[in-house]
Amino acid sequence: MTDDGRIKNDPYLLEVDGLDVTYHSQGRALAALQDVTITARPGEIIGIVGESGCGKSTLSAALLGLLPPNGEVTGGRALYQGRDLFTLGPEERRRLRGTEISMVFQDPLTSLNPTLTIGSQMLDVLRAHSPARADRAEARRRIVEMLERVGIPDPAARLRSYPHEFSGGQRQRIMIAMALLLEPALLIADEVTSALDVTLEAQILQLLCDLRDERGTTILFITHDLGVVAQICDRVVVMYAGRTVEEAEVTELFDRPLHPYTEALLASVPSRRRRGSELPTIPGRVPSLAELPEGCAFANRCAHAEPCCGEQRPRYVEVTGQRVRCHLYDPESGHANLRQPSAATTGRKEQP
Amino acid sequence: MATYLLKRLGMTVIVVLAVMTFLSLLVHLVPGDPVEIVLGPQATPAQVEVVRAEMGLDNPIPIQVWDFVVGALQGDLGLDFLSRTPVTQLIAQAIPHTVVLAITALALAALVGIPLGVYAARRQNSLADRAMALLSIGFITMPSYIAALLLLIVFAVQLDVLPAVGTGSFANPLDYAIHLVLPASALAITWIGYVARLVRTSMLSVLGSNYVRTSRAFGVRDRIIFYKWALKNAIIPTLAVLSSGLADLLGGAVLVEIIFSRPGLGRLTVEAISERNFPVVQGAVLVIALFYVLTNLLADLSYRLVDPRIRVEESAVGA
Ligand SMILES: Nc1ncnc2c1ncn2[C@@H]1O[C@H](COP(=O)(O)OP(=O)(O)OP(=O)(O)O)[C@@H](O)[C@H]1O
Numbered sequence: 001m002t003d004d005g006r007i008k009n010d011p012y013l014l015e016v017d018g019l020d021v022t023y024h025s026q027g028r029a030l031a032a033l034q035d036v037t038i039t040a041r042p043g044e045i046i047g048i049v050g051e052s053g054c055g056k057s058t059l060s061a062a063l064l065g066l067l068p069p070n071g072e073v074t075g076g077r078a079l080y081q082g083r084d085l086f087t088l089g090p091e092e093r094r095r096l097r098g099t100e101i102s103m104v105f106q107d108p109l110t111s112l113n114p115t116l117t118i119g120s121q122m123l124d125v126l127r128a129h130s131p132a133r134a135d136r137a138e139a140r141r142r143i144v145e146m147l148e149r150v151g152i153p154d155p156a157a158r159l160r161s162y163p164h165e166f167s168g169g170q171r172q173r174i175m176i177a178m179a180l181l182l183e184p185a186l187l188i189a190d191e192v193t194s195a196l197d198v199t200l201e202a203q204i205l206q207l208l209c210d211l212r213d214e215r216g217t218t219i220l221f222i223t224h225d226l227g228v229v230a231q232i233c234d235r236v237v238v239m240y241a242g243r244t245v246e247e248a249e250v251t252e253l254f255d256r257p258l259h260p261y262t263e264a265l266l267a268s269v270p271s272r273r274r275r276g277s278e279l280p281t282i283p284g285r286v287p288s289l290a291e292l293p294e295g296c297a298f299a300n301r302c303a304h305a306e307p308c309c310g311e312q313r314p315r316y317v318e319v320t321g322q323r324v325r326c327h328l329y330d331p332e333s334g335h336a337n338l339r340q341p342s343a344a345t346t347g348r349k350e351q352p
Numbered sequence: 353m354a355t356y357l358l359k360r361l362g363m364t365v366i367v368v369l370a371v372m373t374f375l376s377l378l379v380h381l382v383p384g385d386p387v388e389i390v391l392g393p394q395a396t397p398a399q400v401e402v403v404r405a406e407m408g409l410d411n412p413i414p415i416q417v418w419d420f421v422v423g424a425l426q427g428d429l430g431l432d433f434l435s436r437t438p439v440t441q442l443i444a445q446a447i448p449h450t451v452v453l454a455i456t457a458l459a460l461a462a463l464v465g466i467p468l469g470v471y472a473a474r475r476q477n478s479l480a481d482r483a484m485a486l487l488s489i490g491f492i493t494m495p496s497y498i499a500a501l502l503l504l505i506v507f508a509v510q511l512d513v514l515p516a517v518g519t520g521s522f523a524n525p526l527d528y529a530i531h532l533v534l535p536a537s538a539l540a541i542t543w544i545g546y547v548a549r550l551v552r553t554s555m556l557s558v559l560g561s562n563y564v565r566t567s568r569a570f571g572v573r574d575r576i577i578f579y580k581w582a583l584k585n586a587i588i589p590t591l592a593v594l595s596s597g598l599a600d601l602l603g604g605a606v607l608v609e610i611i612f613s614r615p616g617l618g619r620l621t622v623e624a625i626s627e628r629n630f631p632v633v634q635g636a637v638l639v640i641a642l643f644y645v646l647t648n649l650l651a652d653l654s655y656r657l658v659d660p661r662i663r664v665e666e667s668a669v670g671a
């Protein structure tokens with residue numbers, strides 16, 4: 001926190017800067033996230049896309065302080081309204097969860113407690129943040145209202161049902177209702193619609209959009225589905241092997257992808273507006289965390305790779321309002337076929 | 353649930369009938385003439401015939417089985433060979449001591465084992481947790497009679513702070529309780545270790561689950577998660593195991609009763625066996641078997657009542 005003035009004037013709600021997360025596994029340190037940089041303004045819906053295993057869930061867990069015991073934030077910061085989430089005490093952080101930052105998890109089938117009724121699980125969430133709301137009738141009213149909003153039929157009668165008495169889609173919606181119960185300013189949605197059919201998905205997407213429009217909720221929308229990104233997101237962050245490789249407005253990203261990885265992704269999607277366009281396969285494979293190269297993690301699959309790509313970690317550089325982590329756009333990289341070198345300005349973080 | 357209940361009860365009845373049949377035939381499974389063995393070499397043939405008739409041994413075997421079962425169902429288990437008192441009366445005198453011993457041991461196992469397990473789960477992988485793991489394994493593998501002897505030597509002989517033998521009198525509850533400490537501890541030790549491990553494991557599996565992560569993401573306090581969610585989930589299997597453990601404890605009580613020379617079902621059975629006092633053996637073993645079957649039935653049913661998932665699966669299958 002060197003330049004306090006800049007932070008105070010910061011228009012961003014969330015500013016993740018140079019985040020590194022390491023998993024310790026069998027005596028080895030695996031760099032699950034390296035230099036992850038993401039910014040979100042109030043009321044934005046930010047898509048976070050990337051192949052399975054690229055660290056999307058790790059990112060959301062790190063932001064909430066919910067990494068598994070063998071995971072550790074080893075660098076960078078995450079400013080929420082100017083406060084670094086990683087330097088908060090446990091109680092301060094607990095109070096933020098649910099009320100300011102909330103999360104819907106990827107797996108709706110195991111994310112609800114099977115031995116408690118959904119009513120009592122939701123009541124626990126309300127009670128965690130205000131003993132005053134322990135007024136049962138009022139709490140009940142809020143819970144029923146929220147369940148109704150996410151489209152659970154006859155919610156008042158179902159408060160005493162257990163999670164297994166609901167369908168997968170309903171459970172996902174109950175999860176969302178729980179996450180929204182305290183009207184958080186920032187919602188992290190980790191693949192919330194992948195378990196749902198088309199109609200339900202459309203409903204949930206509509207719900208998220210309404211939420212943003214009515215309350216100005218900022219949403220980090222994690223997904224595999226480029227079609228959904230095009231549909232609801234304002235900006236997109238593309239991740240690859242634990243690094244953020246590109247960030248752009250949605251329209252710009254689809255019209256003018258910069259990173260070769262993004263290009264490859266879009267090239268193989270026939271129509272971007274079509275639903276269910278899962279991330280396509282690109283020849284070659286993602287390096288595992290144990291064998292990450294010194295330089296660019298995409299170099300082994302990249303058509304434009306040169307020796308410098310394998311050796312030097314690319315910087316995150318700004319190019320006409322987009323950000324991209326690729327030597328092609330960094331005049332200082334020494335890459336032989338620089339693109340738009342004039343438009344490129346150096347990124348904030350220097351290579352370590 | 354209703355179909356399950358019927359099936360389960362039916363099974364129980366069959367098991368009890370089978371045990372009765374086996375017990376009524378017990379006399380014939382022992383080599384030699386049971387009546388002569390009991391009465392000893394001095395008995396006259398006339399005396400032998402009287403007793404044989406009294407025991408019904410001159411009837412055909414199916415009739416003997418029938419008589420035993422019908423008698424048992426009516427609460428008549430015959431007379432003690434030696435003292436001529438009704439066997440039911442002997443058992444009625446012995447049962448309270450055994451039941452009190454087993455239930456005290458059970459309570460000890462829960463009262464000591466559950467907090468130990470909770471503590472270990474709270475401090476997962478700490479030195480205390482590891483030490484406790486070692487201790488629990490030691491407890492689990494220690495037979496109750498070894499524990500009984502060790503406790504006797506330390507607390508009754510060396511330190512001389514607790515009585516070694518007998519039960520004290522029921523009329524003086526404090527005295528009775530003091531006499532209960534060593535035998536109940538000896539009996540409980542295995543179960544303390546077992547419960548501690550079980551509670552630790554079930555709590556940790558809950559704490560590592562996705563739904564605990566969910567509630568933490570919504571700011572639910574760790575204290576609530578630990579004691580309301582995790583402990584509740586750990587208590588269910590623990591109670592189920594403990595209630596089925598009651599049967600095992602009754603069995604273990606036999607040895608402990610002998611070592612601490614407490615008058616109970618165990619000592620009654622063993623003494624009756626050494627005297628070839630068949631009616632008493634039959635009666636005592638039948639009662640122990642009944643305990644066993646009924647506690648298992650109870651454990652099974654209570655488990656079903658507590659866990660909502662089992663309840664629903666049953667009704668789905670039954671529908
Ligand atoms: N507890 C852990 N210990 C070690 N490695 C882990 C752990 N959790 C995740 N990883 C690894 O970290 C990487 C990122 O995992 P993460 O779950 O964040 O990916 P993801 O982008 O959410 O994938 P998906 O789209 O499949 O959900 C993966 O390579 C994964 O194997």
Ligand SMILES: [Mg+2]
Nearest residue numbers: 056057058106
């Ligand atoms: Mg994930």
